[in-house]
Amino acid sequence: MPSRPIRLAHLQRRMLSSSSRPAATQRISNNAQKTIPRSTARMMPLMNSCARNSTMATTQQASSSEAEAAILQRKQGESSTDAEDRPHSSPMQEYQKLVEKGTLRPDPHQTRIVQKLEDLHDVLRTYSQPPFPSDTPSTPSLLSRLFSRSPAPAEHEPSSAPLGLYLYGDVGTGKTMLMDVFYRTLPPNITKKRRVHFHAFMIDVHKRVHQMKIRLGHEGGDPIGPVARELAEEARMLCFDEFQVTDIVDAMILRRLLESLLDHGVVSVITSNRHPDELYKNGIQRSSFLPTIELLKTRFDVTDLDSGTDYRRIPRAISHVYHHPLTADVRAELSKMFDALTRGDASDPVVEGRKLTIWGRELVVPKSTREVAMFGFDDLCDRPLSAADYIEVTRQFGTVFVRDVKKMGMGDKDKARRFITFIDACYESKTKLFVSSEVPVFQIFADDEASKGEVSDHMRSMMDDLGLSADTVGSASMFSGEEEVFAFARCCSRLVEMGSRQWAETAGSR
Ligand SMILES: Nc1ncnc2c1ncn2[C@@H]1O[C@H](COP(=O)(O)OP(=O)(O)OP(=O)(O)O)[C@@H](O)[C@H]1O
Structure with missing residues (x-):
């Protein structure tokens, strides 16, 4: 040059x-x-806290532009500037705000999903997770649980937890963005929450199952029940991004895990590119996974974000x-x-x-x-x-x-x-x-x-x-x-x- x-x-x-x-x-x-701009000024506390948390504390003491504010926000997994200021706003308010600011294009298909998220948000405002049983009952061996075709017995009476949302659809239609809007506007009573990429979640689950097996020792028993309980104690609201099932180990673990999480009253919002019926298609021993598909279809509101718009394009x-x-x-x-x-x-x-x-x-x-x-x-x-x-x-x-x-x-x-x-x-x-x-x-x-x-x-x-x-x-x-x-x-x-x-x-x- x-x-x-x-x-x-x-x-x-x-x-x-x-x-x-x-x-x-x-x-x-x-x-x-x-x-x-006001939106940037509102971001300053967040930007300053980024700077404090950063190893490069030289950087964000003051804002320099709206673009930078937005970029910093993205680091937090955010696409709006205002959640910090309006911790009690609802998914619909948050979505509309983003549309008004021009961050998002108005999209009636997305609005339909936001209304569902809004309804779930409303239910969650007064939802309290059922108490955990004081001790974990002994469980049958892992193999018999994994490969049995009958539904696993609940460790306690199934809760009256609200239906979760299973949002599926084509790439780039905004599923993750909507889930994030929902997650950051969760009502204040939902303090134990987790938003996680599904891959990362399964890696974590595998580690926990491994440790649980060591803890259970020679006696054996099913490690998945106690792991589910641990997870349920840590988060009563789970947001899973990009749910997919590609191998038999995950397929079998998921069946037990989802059942137990639901029994513990954990509510989930899931995004996926596939309808539950399409999950683990042609996978080994798929018949053992069918109860999980049924579970998803009955305990979740399965909804298609069929907007036809790939916003990445x-x-x-x-x-x-x-x-x-x-x-x-x-x-x-x-x-x-x-x-x-x-x-x-x-x-x-x-x-x-x-x-x-x-x-x-x-x-x-x-x-x-x-x-x-x-x-x-x-x-x-x-x-x-x-x-x-x-x-x-x-x-x-x-x-x-x-x-x-x-x-x-x-x-x-x-x-x-x-x-x-x-x-x-x-x-x-x-x-x-x-x-x-x-x-x-x-x-x-x-x-x-x-x-x-x-x-x-x-x-x-x-x-x-x-x-x-x-x-x-x-x-x-x-x-x-x-x-x-x-x-x-x-x-x-x-x-x-x-x-x-x-x-x-x-x-x-x-
Ligand atoms: N209404 C909208 N207006 C403008 N941009 C949007 C809108 N909806 C989504 N986007 C943007 O499009 C991009 C893709 O959205 P997102 O990641 O939520 O899609 P997705 O459906 O989860 O895709 P995938 O299934 O491939 O993971 C993101 O950068 C998001 O912010």
Whole structure:
């Protein structure tokens, strides 16, 4: 990429001209706090608490833009700014608020589901879990319980727990989003609650079953009943994202586990891509799983979110392009977005290992269609690539995904410089960018707690020139010298702009 002289005054003018600047890049420096949108101001306690909890406490003392607020929120698994302020709002109020703010598009199919969640919310306001029996009755051996076709005897009278909700439907229709709206508006009496990705839940269950077997020792007995009781004591409300059954061990455990959880009065909201009848299709010993399917159909309100809209395919709203930390959930979400943007055109399938030729050298693109490419951070920044390579990438692809961006320290200066060069190339080509990173993307260069220094006057003034709060991005002592510090600050500023709704709606066409 041709290195362009940095014209600070020009940039400053561009960034400070509020009339032409997208809302997401509105400058909120110390002397302009009155311009903070109310929603951002409301986020400040949350942002500050993020900063306190973070190992990089340099960063979120003050807000710098609505985009940043939204990005921080996403870290909390949130898509609204207001839950903190309105802990007793209901799912419908929360959903409508998000629609009014333009975070969500109105969708009558979703509204129908929200009404069901609202009804469940109302019931839960006065619901109390039945007491646990004082001691756990002895149980038949594990094998006889797992493979018996008769329903398992309840450890006590089944409770009159409200029906849970089993929400299924096509990808990207908003099931997880609705479940999250429900979860964060749960009434205050529901203090014991858990929202978990189904994979993570099953890993946890397997660990507990293993430990329970050790505890039960030679006597044996069924470990699943006591594990279910443990789980029920920890959370009376369970929200499971992406329920699926792929192997026989899970299939058999689930049958007993769900029965016991329901008997203990645990209420669940489940999202899945499949109707219960389609679960564990063609699985080994599926007949033993049929009672679980019956259970789901009788103890849950099974509802289809048949909206036909895959929201991952339409221009991204702010807060949905940068994802962190690098959990299984976040990784899966980025892959789903890539899938959503690349499927549907049989003449342009995803190709693995496409080669770009730059000055006689070859650059391998791990996964791409003609328009959309997915790279790992190391593919782009842990190899001796230069601006020319990045320009070619952004010339070829209107949309680029970069996954697994690690936080960088003093030893990663080359990677950091390359990443900045790459972001510059994306910005100049109006590339639509999706990133998953270990820490919020603005903080990937920030000093960690141990080596944290004061933000130098030089860096502070650079950031101020770019409309950034130095407190938001923190100090990054790996950058020294005027040019470098400026490039770093400008990179952060560009990332903010590239996370805005306006960018999402206009960038990416080639
Ligand atoms: N009404 C809406 N307006 C705008 N964006 C939406 C709307 N509903 C959902 N989205 C967004 O679409 C994306 C996909 O939604 P979500 O993850 O909830 O879908 P899903 O049905 O759970 O998908 P999957 O089955 O693939 O996990 C999310 O970023 C979400 O915020």
